[in-house]
């Protein structure tokens with residue numbers, strides 16, 4: 050390997066997927082962490098002194114998010130009170146194992162952990178729901194329930210923000226998906242780094258510009274413990290197509306991920322376009338684009 054391109058005098062051991070820079074381990078850590086710090090400060094994501102729940106699934110993204118948030122909070126004195134929030138969907142062989150990883154993170158990072166379960170919140174586990182309705186659309190139900198469960202958990206913990214581990218690839222995939230579906234309402238809000246969940250607790254995405262490949266590299270070189278198994282139920286088929294398309298494009302030019310995000314950020318939706326209006330679900334009061342929200346439906 051050539052010398053580290055940050056000119057620290059050491060030899061490089063990796064090539065950054067995002068920039069092509071050849072770096073040593075320490076300079077990669079610094080570049081990776083500094084970019085997230087820059088994202089947080091430029092968007093003024095957190096007010097000093099606030100309480101932040103990190104949505105922790107035990108996967109690579111939220112594990113790296115928890116680790117880096119703790120590190121930056123100490124290094125730059127953000128004055129944040131960090132807690133972990135996990136949702137137990139009740140999926141045997143998947144979430145039970147990944148929650149063990151989150152508990153390990155709780156101990157390793159010294160952060161309190163709150164686990165909310167679908168069973169307690171809704172009276173059903175995903176295992177039971179799938180046994181009842183089959184695998185068709187189960188990802189959609191699960192996604193709607195998880196969103197609400199995270200909101201309820203955040204409200205219970207009395208936090209000021211909910212931070213999720215969505216990375217640059219996730220955002221670019223979502224932009225593509227919304228274009229392919231012609232979903233203008235989602236297209237117009239999917240690139241926002243801060244979104245209002247409706248009950249006043251903003252959701253933030255500190256890894257919005259962080260490439261998935263670099264998250265995997267960072268977790269590997271930092272020796273972070275995370276859970277890497279796919280959900281045992283059918284993956285979201287439509288997102289899968291957008292994902293394959295993005296991965297193919299990334300092979301040709303890694304810059305496509307940032308380019309798609311920046312294009313999404315710059316899009317202006319025609320004022321005459323037909324957009325759904327948001328209202329409160331008549332049954333549970335949760336913000337919805339229809340009378341009865343998808344979860345109640």
Ligand SMILES: Nc1ncnc2c1ncn2[C@@H]1O[C@H](COP(=O)(O)OP(=O)(O)OP(=O)(O)O)[C@@H](O)[C@H]1O
Nearest residue numbers: 104105106108109110111112134135136213214215
């Ligand atoms: N069961 C859960 N409990 C808490 N947060 C979750 C859960 N599932 C997903 N999230 C949050 O939503 C983000 C995106 O969800 P996604 O389905 O891509 O996660 P994942 O692939 O299971 O894990 P990760 O994104 O952490 O690698 C996660 O990074 C995490 O912040």
